[in-house]
Amino acid sequence: MLGRLRLGPKLIGGFLFVSLLCAVVGYQGVSTMNEGERILRIIYEDHAIPLGQLKLISDKFAVDIVDACQKMRGGMMTWADGQASIMQAREIIVNEWKKYLLHDLDEDERQLAEEIGALKKTAGVSLDRLTEIVRSQDREQLDDFIKNDLYRTIDPLTTRFSRLTDVTIRHIREKTDEAASDFRSGRRVLVIVASFSVLAALVLGFVLKRNITNPAAAMAAAARDIALGDVNQKIEFRSVDEIGSLADSFRSMIDYIRKIAEAAESLRQGDLSVKIVPKSDKDLLSHNFAALIEHTAKVAAAADALSRGDLTVQVQPQSEKDTLGNAFSRMISSLRNMTSEILEAANILASSISEISAISSQLAAGASETATAVSETTTTVEEVKQTAHLASQKARHVAESAGKAVQISQAGKKATDQTVEGMNLIREQMESIAESIVKLSEQSQAIGEIISTVNDLADQSNLLAVNASIEAAKAGEEGKGFAVVAQEIRTLAEQSKLGTAQVRGILSDIQKATAAAVMATEQGSKAVEEGMRRSAQSGESIVLLGNGITEASQAATQIAASSQQQLVGMDQVALAMENIQQASVQNVESARQLETASHALNELGTKLKMLVSRYKV
């Protein structure tokens, strides 16, 4: 029954049960106490108080009335006091008795009370008489009464009262005993109930403890084993409470770990088809595991593509530390580079081979051409031999002509020497001409000075003429002739001035002409110097020419000798050409073989190219 409840209700129920037991025990104790109190109150109210009242009544009879009688009789008490005391006593007795009768009396008590009631009626008559006596203050009667009536009426009453007191005390004892027995039975019940409660609480505690602790301990043990890596754990415990749900979760956790482990196992065996479904968004392990599988699958797919020759695949490394991804991506890139290089090399190889093939064809053609050329050359060599013979004759002629030329060049040298001497003479003449011209120029300068003096004179004459005319004018009619002379002088002066100007112009022309002459002479002198230099140069050139011709004559002699040797050499060349012709025939054969081989190579190159081109880069 407890297994159906959750842990909270279980605990609360247990505590409620224990509390209920405590309440029962408490109630039992309280009700026992109440019973005891009730019995004590009954003892006090129904027995102890009536006992007191009885005692009071009895004392009133025995003490007050009797005592008052005796004292009055003895004279120790006045009549009035006695009467008051008796009246008071009687009144108290009546009141007390009435009160006593009001109590709940038992059967035997009631019987005694009735007896006492009857006796009291007689005692009442006696006491009335006594009261009369007292009022009359008759001592004798009083003595008499005391002797005869008093004790007779009082004593039975006193006896009855005493008996009634005993009965009451007996009742009290009975009641006390009854109460004691009630207390004992209550205590027993209390002890039994308390013991039961303690027992029940202990049992409940034990049950609860077993219900909570045992499954927890079992799961703890399982968890410890899982922590050590043993996933094959079984949790049998089932319950609807929290422990039960904990056990459920534990089971699913073990299941989850086992699934991951199984997936890892199949991964280890290389099976990439396993699927890991994440339990939730926060399921980091599953997510990562799924990503790992996916990544591995990608790498595997890339490897597959690589195996099929597709080098264009890309593998994205998961991180910096992704050794596999990084290595794979590096491998692909290096493979790609390598393959493209191979492809390139294959292309180059193929093209080179085709070039070789073409060249070898050309070579073959060339070899055959060479063979024909060689046969042509052989005939040419024969012709060259003839030519060499001719050249040797010509060289001899040249040597003779050179000897004549040397003589001519010596004559030329002498002529140029004479030219240089003539030039020297011309130069000296030129110098003297220049000097004469310079002298001429200086003299014309002196003329210029003279002219300027004449000019000055003409100027002054002019002024003088003007002054003369002024003076003539002053002289009036007498001076008229003088004025004409003065005018004439002025005219002369002006003419001389014009003349001097003309002379100055001519002088300037002469100056220019002399300057031009000096310059021309200078140029002539320079030209003569240049001519001298050139003549000297030509003399040297003629000497050099003579030397050159001498050398040429020697060379021609040597050429004649060497062309003789050439002739002999040409015979040897003809022989060699024969050998070359044979070799070139062999060459043609080899070239043909080379051509065939290069064709085979070309086919190989094409195949290689096809092979490599299967790789997609």
Next chain:
Amino acid sequence: MSSRRKEGSAGHGGPVDWAEIRGRLERTRLLLEEETDGNAQALESILKSRAKLLARQPVKDKPPGIHIEVVEFMVADEKYALESKYIREVYPLKELTPLPCTPSFVRGIVNVRGRILSVVDIKRFFDLPEKGLSDLNRIIILHAPEMEFGILADVVVGVSLIPQEEIQPSLPTLSGIRLEYLKGITRDGTVVLDAGKILQDPKIRVHEEVDF
């Protein structure tokens, strides 16, 4: 080389004919000798003809009307004339000494045979604008009983007679100092100045005191 030389001589008109050159020189020498010695007769004839001309009696062909005798001179391409009766003489300008603290028209003083004369530039005196270049190497010395000074001129043209009626009155547009000293203008544009007025003009007297 030789061909170049040939070309050069060809440029000057072929080879030099020395005989011809010698002939030309001889002729020149003879001509020169004739000029100095042989031409003496010719020279004499010229002088004689001149003497005859001079010995002629002056023809009484005095032009009708009154004439005034003037000395004409040039100042900066303009022709001026002054009556000769006011002129003592013309003189070449030498050693003009500038005189400080005088009006600008007084160019300086000059020594003429022991007399110290002031020299006046009439262009400045008439407040005419300075234009054209002038030599100013002649002095025309004006004189009056109480005044004597020189006027600067470029060229003294000469003495000539001008008929009185030929002198036209000055232009009415002229005013001021020029009108005051102008006698008139001849037909050929000569400006005839009134020397008498210039000599009597108090403005020509310089009386300035300068505080040093």
